Amino acid sequence: MKELSYLEYQGLSNGQKFIYKLKKFFCAFGGFFARIGSAIASIVKTIVFGTINGTKNLFADLIKGSWRTKLSFIIMGFGSLSCGQIARGLLYLAFEVIFFGYTATTGITWLSKLDNLGDAAAVEVYDAVLDTYKTVHYDDSFKILLYGGLSLFFILVFLAVWRMNIKNSRENDILKAEGKHIPKLKDDIHELVDGKFYKTLLAVPLTGIICFTVLPMIFMIAVAFTSYDGAHDGYSNLFTWVGWQNFAELFNTTDSNLGYAFKNILGWTLVWAFFATFSNYFLGIIVALLINKKGIKFKKMWRGIFVLTIAIPQFISLLYVSKLFSKSGLVNSLLMNIGLLSAPYDFWGNTMSARILVILINIWIGIPYLMLMCTGILMNIPEDLYESARIDGANAVQQFFKITLPYMLFVTGPYLLTSFIGNINNFNVIFLLTGGAKANPLLTTSGGSATDVDLLITWLYKITTGTESNYKLASVVGILIFIVVATLSVIVYNILPSNKNEEDFQ
Amino acid sequence: MSKKTSEKKYASLKAKQTAGNIIVYIILTLMAIIWLAPFVLIVLESFRCETTMQVGYVLPKQWGLDNYKWLFENGQYNFPRWYMNTFIIALFVAVIQTFMVLCMSYTLSRMRFKGRKFLMNFMLVLGMFPGFLGMIIMYKVLSGWGMTGVGSVPGLILVYTASSAMGYYVSKGFFDTIPKSLDEAARVDGATRAQVLFHITIHMAKPIIIYTVLTAFMAPWGDFMFASYIAHNTGDGMNVAVGLQNLIGTNASLAANYTHFCAGGVLVAIPVTVLFMCLQKYYVEGVTGGAVKG
Structure with a gap:
């Protein structure tokens, strides 16, 4: 709408002034929603472009990288080890071993059950020796959701570390080509109290926030889409995914309070x-x-x-x-x-x-x-x-x-x-x-x-x-x-x- | 205007001011009475011996320390245990939370790195989730570690402190006011960032450290929601807030324990109040600064 100058505004009658103010208010109101939209759009844009660029860079590293970098795609830490960054390389390698060890033995079991949070419910079995029935527990939906979720999180962390390892190796390539010094453990430690001091300071607080706020919140958001309650605690009675049903119930005004x-x-x-x-x-x-x-x-x-x-x-x-x-x-x-x-x-x-x-x-x-x-x-x-x-x-x-x-x-x-x-x-x-x-x-x-x-x-x-x-x-x-x-x-x-x-x- | 009329005008202005001041004094006195009355009443009732119920008069007919004795000698409610629990939790929370908050706020105020803005936005959004929501799963996990019920003290310390860095705002506002040129001068002289923090900034941060310690120490004394969920009706695992609420939770227990509750309240209030009044200067600085910086 057209902005009036002060003099023009003063020239209006009282009624017109009121209408002008009202119009202005609603225009501003529309503006708020436009701004919310743009804020959301910018977040989505960051994520989408971040992913696209990340993948692009990854391929660029694969194509342009030396044989060391290429091998780092499979053997984590190789690029660091072969350039003399022993501690770093060993950490990467150890992480890879632990990740695949865990995922192959335990993680895969939890992940495979995540689709419907367990099939084998607890059953009562007749015990001939004691002449009683006793309950035998098989799947526990709560544990499946918990450990399945943690395994998924672990995979994400692994991907991030894997990417870091490739980037690291590529940086070493470039430094080598330019004939510059490749940072060793001593340099890394010095960086942690100087240029990258923020990493040292944030390590403990961020770990706390991720483990005790972010992960529990993600878990509880997931719970909103399941049938988890006192009667279906996952141990004696399985619970499962129910989609948007819980939300629908809350907005249903006819058959419940x-x-x-x-x-x-x-x-x-x-x-x-x-x-x-x-x-x-x-x-x-x-x-x-x-x-x-x-x-x-x-x-x-x-x-x-x-x-x-x-x-x-x-x-x-x-x-x-x-x-x-x-x-x-x-x-x-x-x-x-x-x-x-x-x-x-x-x-x-x-x-x-x-x-x-x-x-x-x-x-x-x-x-x-x-x-x-x-x-x-x-x-x-x-x-x-x-x-x-x-x-x-x-x-x-x-x-x-x-x-x-x-x-x-x-x-x-x-x-x-x-x-x-x-x-x-x-x-x-x-x-x-x-x-x-x-x-x-x-x-x-x-x-x-x-x-x-x-x-x-x-x-x-x-x-x-x-x-x-x-x-x-x-x-x-x-x-x-x-x-x-x-x-x-x-x-x-x-x-x-x-x-x-x-x-x-x- | 003659000299006389102007003098007259001045005098009437002065009278008007005095009248205004008298009204203000009356309002302030009334407010002071309203604000202090409950605390005076609670102290008076804690010394009342004739009955444990609520009564319709203010001054006790029989003065004595029976209610205080009861808190330490009754077999049913373990008040000393609640007190110790809360005290231990408060001590640990004060130390750990201060560490967490200072790390986070100093970093966000002083250093510029990739992902800094994202981190701040992320914590802002995360803070909009009701913190209690995560307690359902935290309870299950903590009870697996034996940190609920009787063993709730370490569990509560963990719950209070693990994510406490998210409350960095006031502290960051303070660090923002310390001139950056000091850091830069030291960096030019060859100091590492860690040396800047430990040799320069930390000495100027005394007010904000005291503020953080004070607020962190006081919070566990008043928390009800988390403490009651973690303690799960186990008497020995309660803090003072949950315990004292339990003491007067139902109508029957209210009649039996009303004056005992008053005595317990007085005992809890004394150390916290004394500490607070000693350090209130820092608290006021924190509150004022925090509001401006948001």
Whole structure:
């Protein structure tokens, strides 16, 4: 659409102005989706071109490489060994031996069963000697999925190392042709503390992330497409691949509560995250402004009081406050003593009061953090901005909305996003506070019971620990949480004004 | 304008300011009361001896240390064990997590290498998965190694620390603010990158190291979700959060153990609070810096 200049815009009537703004908003909205699309496209492009170029280079190495490099295609480490890189070459060779040894003996068995996660279920066999039936176990779907997956991962790692070995050999070719020094073990070690120091530093953290986050996540994503639950644990009862069935069940609103439960819990999760984030944010700024107001004494003491509440482990305050509002709790007793109530009010049993209370108590929990954070940032706002605003006759409220808030939003944009996501996954506040909330029968599903204040993350926990141990449903919910969070992040990230280049800071 | 009217105006302005300040004082005092009241109440209730139930008054009628004694002497709930479990976990997590986070953040802040951007994006996306999802399989694997139930301490240490490098953001923001020219000067003089880290940068990173240690040490005291899943209802494998929640989990146990819970809460809060208040300067720096850098 056509951009209007300031003068043209001012020339419009009020109605036209409104329509212009509306149009602009929707155009921008379309822009967000265009940007999401382009982000996804760039990732796909990287992967596709990476693979194509990788393969191209591989063939180039095969054709142009010396006989050493060619032999490295079959005997890993040959190119290094024949150029005097003994340690490197032996490592490559050992890796190849281990890989083929493992795959030929164990890996192949797991991989062959991966297609339907085991055929031979446990059976009861009559034992003539003891005169009893006993269960004999054959296949274990869980182990097949686990070790089969690990074997697949191992193959990927092998391919990467294999490629590295060829590249290494090709580099040696080139260095040799140019008559340059080929790095030996001593040089390699020196590189690891100097030029390639990042490899040394990242080795442990990355191994931890891959083994304890990436692989478990991949495994759990796979589980979403199987029939794995408490009754089909893979050991006594096999489970198998079921395709998109688990997802279909969650979006099926006719014959089970699941669809209804998911829709409701997702809705409340978003409402909660919105109110929890922004109520804390604005009130936090206001408290920080109050404490930092000119002429207020004992600033350190006021701040100290709030900081003290951060120091006390959250679960104690949450559990305690939750019990304060229980039916026999102090709040009910006090309200009855002063005659406001005749019978104890069930704060946690009532949907509306429970929802309002968790948001209020979350404010109580969250304001001290925000106050601390904002205090630092507020001090950075140039004082002359306020000075000139005052001269122009702006009052405190106008100053807040025209100077403080825009500045804060600009600086703390990324924080708002992380805190919104943190609130979507805010397990502690909801779970510890609403332990006494009543389950809503409409939300009771094959995943166990849920209350009206449950978030997706607490629902996930309840599904996992519930009597049916509905792991497949848990995986589906987990994946959907990811989709919700990822979508929100991409949208917000594109709106943020402070989406700056990271190198700008340095 | 005569001198008199301007003086009058000044005086009224001053009165207005004083009135404003008084309102602010009133608001702040009210807030301080609301924010501190629960903690005062929990301490008072922990000294109440006449009944273990919730009561409708604030000041105990009979003061004493019965609740604290109960925590150490009852045969059913092993509070000292929970306390030790949490303390050991917190110590290990503080050390290992600091190491992991510093390695990751220093590398990402200071070095440029192939795949760096991809790594950062990858960790960002990975962090959007709910961490608890992986626990289903982690539980099975850890129980195979005997690291669940009674033996949950090493299991929990592993769970908390293995992927902790993904929380590198605040720390990286700090390293970004240390001028790169220092590194470059040292590199020109022939120092390796490792020497730059261990002889120069590490000395300037003291605030962020203390911040990381402090937050890492405090986190295990409050974790409920992972700890309860790994402990799996085994009393000896719980941390304080799970144990104390168990103490007042049902209506019957709430009536029997309410004041015991208060005493336990006070005992847990004291060391953590003292440590935090001593190091709060570093915490504040971390929180403020982290927010700006995102």
